[in-house]
Amino acid sequence: MPEMVIIVGVIFIHIALVLYSIFIWKENKHKRATNGVVGFITAAVTFDVAATICMMIGTVEKYFTLHGILGYTALVVMIADAVFIWRHRNRHGTEVPFSDTLNRNSKLGYVLWLIAFGTGEMLAVINHY
Numbered sequence: 001m002p003e004m005v006i007i008v009g010v011i012f013i014h015i016a017l018v019l020y021s022i023f024i025w026k027e028n029k030h031k032r033a034t035n036g037v038v039g040f041i042t043a044a045v046t047f048d049v050a051a052t053i054c055m056m057i058g059t060v061e062k063y064f065t066l067h068g069i070l071g072y073t074a075l076v077v078m079i080a081d082a083v084f085i086w087r088h089r090n091r092h093g094t095e096v097p098f099s100d101t102l103n104r105n106s107k108l109g110y111v112l113w114l115i116a117f118g119t120g121e122m123l124a125v126i127n128h129y
Contacts, residue, residue: 002058009054010124012047017117019044020078024110031097033089041082048075048113067123070116077109 023040030037052075062068084102 002060005054005058009051009058012051012054013117013120016044016047016051019047020110020113024106027098027103027106031103033085033092033094033096033098035094038085038089041078041085045075045079045082048078067116067119070112070119074109074113074116078113081106081109 019040023037023044026034026036026040052071055071084105085098088096088098088102
C-alpha cells in the first residue's frame with residue numbers, strides 16, 4: 001500500500017511541475033490574472049497539496065528532512081502566491097497588470113519549488129541505487 005501511495009504522489013508532483021511551469025510561462029507572457037494564469041496556479045497547487053499528502057502517508061522516513069523542509073516551504077510559498085493572484089484578480093479584475101513584486105515573487109517561489117523538486121528527484125535516485 002505505501003508504495004502505491006508514493007507512486008500516486010510521484011505522478012501528482014510531476015503533474016504539478018508541468019502545471020507550475022505553464023503558469024510561470026503564462027504569467028510572464030500576460031502579466032495579469034487571466035483565466036489561464038489563475039487556472040494553472042490553482043491546479044498546480046491542488047496537485048502539489050495532493051502529492052505532499054501522498055508522500056507523507058507513504059513515507060517511512062521522517063517528515064523533517066532537508067527535502068521535506070524545502071518542499072513544505074515551497075508549497076507554502078506557492079499557496080501564498082496563488083492567494084495573492086486570486087486576491088489581485090478579485091480586487092482588480094483580469095485587465096490590471098500584476099505588480100513587479102508579485103511577478104518577481106512568483107518566479108522566486110517557482111525557483112524554490114524547483115529546488116525542492118530536484119532534491120526529491122536526487123533522493124529517489126540515491127535511494128534506488
